[in-house]
Amino acid sequence: MSYHNSGSRGGYRDRRGGFRGGSSSYGNSGHRGGGSGGGSGDYNRYSKGAYGSNGSGHSSHQQGGRKPFVKRGGHQPVYQSAYQSAYQSQNFQTSGYTQQNNRHNETSHSSFQQFQLWMGGLDPTWTEESISAIWAAFGEKPTAVKIMKDKFNTSKPSYCFVSFATQEAMAAAMNKNGLAIPGSTRVFKLNWASGGLAAQAASSVIPKGDSRVPLKNDYSIFIGDLAPDATEELIMSKFEARFPDQVKQVKIMYDPMTGANKGFGFIRFHNQDTKTRALKEMNGVVIGSRAIRVGHATGTNTIPPTGAQETESHEFSKIHIPQPQPTLNQFTDPNNSTLIVKGLSSKFTENEVAEHLIAFGDIVFCRLSPDFQSATVKFYLRASAENALLFLHGETINECQIEITWGSEKELTSGQKYEPAKKAPLIYSSFDVYPVRLDKLNESQVSELLSSGIDGSSPLPAGRANELYVKAKLQKESSLELALY
């Protein structure tokens, strides 16, 4: 039925022939870079140059909305090189469009190269078969494995490309990144093979079903604020109850690392009506332990698309970038300002620990462990803690090799979950002219400090400035005086 099936270049020529007399607009398309003025002239130039091959493909595309060439380019390297680049650029611009047609016309066409992953860190003893077996053991049997060896240095760690049958299989496989490979000391080192990203982007819209590209008539809505206990089944049943036989598919997004849902998902309906109704009626419906929120799914089309619009339908917010967010702990919490100083001994007193750290900023508390082996110090500001850590890393003080690292305010016993640190209340001034230890002050002193802070919003009278200067000097003097030894 299609152009594709007709297949031969001869077919083009025919079409071309029909075209010849017709449109003059064609010549203006400018893709070739040389389009000048009149249609016939353009045409002539063409015919002089490389008549018969790809120019025609181009035109048919422009005009008829039928498609074809693009994919073939890969399979049939028959084009002359001069035109190859032109094709490719064309291909790029219209990929959304072409893919869509693809779906209708040639599902069988889906090239395995599209679902390909790069896999590095291979054991030199592995063969393509054994890699295939490893994947099979994980339940993701690849369709093909291709090991790429360095021509000149065969001992160099090699890599391979692993192809999968479907988008889901590839996405599932990608989730194995970083896992240990059974029977080996290595871990999975995976990445999208080039070109995979675009496919991946498209895939997350419709992860199931027979297609990997957005539908023209995709009546999807976005659902957000999902409770952690909301499952696809639960949501499906809720929507089915309201709109019987209208729900096509429910998809919740899960975090590949934690396995918890990300709090949002998408629902596809069979028609526009239901979709509009759902948008109106389902907002705030309680599913699981929380009320959901519904909205337009960006990237799906409410207006029947024209080709030009559809080409822009990639939604970057949905592109899965394989960089998992680490779990929140004392090392990853951006608000954590608590340090733990290890490697101490009874050669340290609490005051000495604080003395070594106070140069970096106000200290909320400083506590020595009962066995004198470590101390927990919380700074008011994160930046102070960072500076202290950078400054004192690896130092030997009082004959102790101290080790400073991030800690948590409450002592964590094994298995206890880290409690996120609260951000310190904003103050627009320093507490005092010198850093203070807040745990050494009583309530009234703290409130005095807070009220007397100088934020620089008004000019400081000379008398006051002098007072502060003297205060700072006296404090330094007395701290030298009060030194333990």
Next chain:
Amino acid sequence: MSKSINILPKDINPEESAVAEEPTTENGKIDPLELLQHDVKNNPNDLTKWEKLLKALDQIYQERYSSGNRDLIPEALKKTVKRSYENLLSRFPLLSNYWKAYSIFEFKLNGTKASIDVLEKAVSSFPHSMELWTDYLSALILTLGDKDDDYQLSSIRFQYNEALKLNGLNFSSHTLWDKIIEFETSIKENSRELLELYRKVTKIPLYQYAQYYNQFTQINKNYDAEKIIPKEEFKEYLEKFKKTSANDLSIVEKHQIVDDYTTKVFTSTQAQVTEKWPFESSLSIHEFSLEKVPEIENETENWVKYLDHEIDNYKQISESIPHDNGQTKNKSLKRQFEAVVNLFERALVPNYYNEDIWLKYVAFLNISLQDSEKKFDTTLHIYTRAVTNLPLDCIKIRLIYPKFLLKNGKLEMAGDYLVDLLKLFSGTQGPKIYLKEQYCLTIKSILQYWKRVENQRVYVDTLEKLINEHLPKLANSSKRTMAPSEPNEVSLIGSKVLTTVSKLLNEESISLIVVAYLKELQASQGNTEKIREFFNANYNHSAFKESIAFWAFFVEFEGLIHFNIVNLRFVVGYVKSRTMLPKSVVDSFLEIEYDVVSANLDSSYEDSRNDTGLTKILVNKDSEISSSIVHNSSARKRLANSNYKIRNLEAAKAKLANASKTPVLNREEELLRILRTHVAHPGIFVEAIPDVTNKFMNEGNGISLTKSKIVLPPFPTFKNVEKASAAITYPTQ
């Protein structure tokens, strides 16, 4: 401020704290009891562990011997029980519930007599426990066979009077009073003793004050009015009734007088109760507890307020102008004194480990007691109780105590005590716990003490001797500071004490002694040379690497006393690049240096001509106190020298290089390299930092835009991209 009870003085005592041996295995299995005992020994402050041990003992008794004859119980069990309870209760004598449990257990094992002995011990170890006294008295009363046995009766009366003396003023002591009144009533109604008790109790502000008033009004008509009412007041009544002697009064009149008097007492007691009630009602924990520490700490403030209130009352009375020869005043002053002392003792039950209340107690005794001998004895008793029982981190009262002794002329006692204290903190005894802060403060106190009891010459000599033993390089070994002390000059610091102290010294205390020594030198004229010699000989000794006082002395000496800029610069220069003082301290020194130099610019430049270093001091001040080791070059130098990661690396490299070549590492560069691995994410080290390997901008081969033909630079190539996207390894937790 929450303070956990860490170490008690007895933990340091070598005999008792011999480290518990691992339980031995018998027939291949460990006796669970022994395991529990072992546990307790290692965690003597953990009551749950004690609880487990005592429960296990009780269980053994219940299972095997509860039904049988007492004589069948093996001695070993009895001994174990006794030892366990005694150990616990000698550690925490205020745990009254355990005393009670102990006495019950003893009753089960050894009978009544033994259980009464336990209670007797209980009230002597914890004399301010109403509960224990009540139990003790009940037990005594129960064993009283013959009501007419005068000896037994008087011994019980003696004991209850003791109990009342110690606890009768307690606001909620009604159980004790009830017990005693019940006892006296059972012996004989309307006895003299009973009247005496009622006369006392009705005047005390108690929670149950109304009850005693009611009881008294029931029986007071049985007594003679003269006996109820004190002489003075009875005279007033007689005058009112215009009679000359009691015999002239009719019975109705007598009753009227008794009623009037009783009501008067009642109203005054009631007023006192009302006054105390707001304080009493704010206190909910009256017992000693190891678990409810935060709750107790919350209430401490209320106790202090209450104490202040009562002390104020005392002061008011003592300042009031006496009428009638001061007799009433003295009487009420004495009553108030007893009330305050009782309140202190009550407060010290839950707040036993709060040294501030102990100090307050001592301070109160100091203002209230007049007779100096009695004052010394009483105060000494309180001090001794405190210093022997408080945890070792209570240092304040321990250092005030020798001052108190000194003030009272007990020089030797104070000296011995200080040396004992030094031993206690030095970590040389028992489980070898070194308490640095306490130790240093004790050394300071000893120095103060020596300075006070000796003349300067002997003092300096002593210091010199100690320093000579520990810093062999002491420069002045040839010439003596002062004229040598007369051989017959008696030094209070015996040579034995000196050797003891000398053995207990470490680097911290040596720097303290050195500073004290230098200050003495400085105080007497003409020692500038000597001090500098000392510095030259010893400044790079490891003892001073972390001594703030030592460096503060020299910064002050050179900078603020002698204005010797060259020397000052040397001192500060050494501090900032070679020592391991805290950054805040180094910053202070840098600021002093800056201030001194900028205040004496003329002479500074005069002194250090042709030297750019001086200008650097002025220009680089801000970068020198910066907390970035990239900008702060002196800190970089200082830190690089004492960084153990770099040292370890050096050692490893030296090994590789076969030890033939010397330093293979630029320490400061290495420090910066380490910094780069975590500068963007402090504390999380990523060795592989992605980078462009063929940067053309940085290497001087940039693209010239003035040339007409521009050669396109090559595409960038990268390194570490793959490594950087690998999973991050966090430091182990």
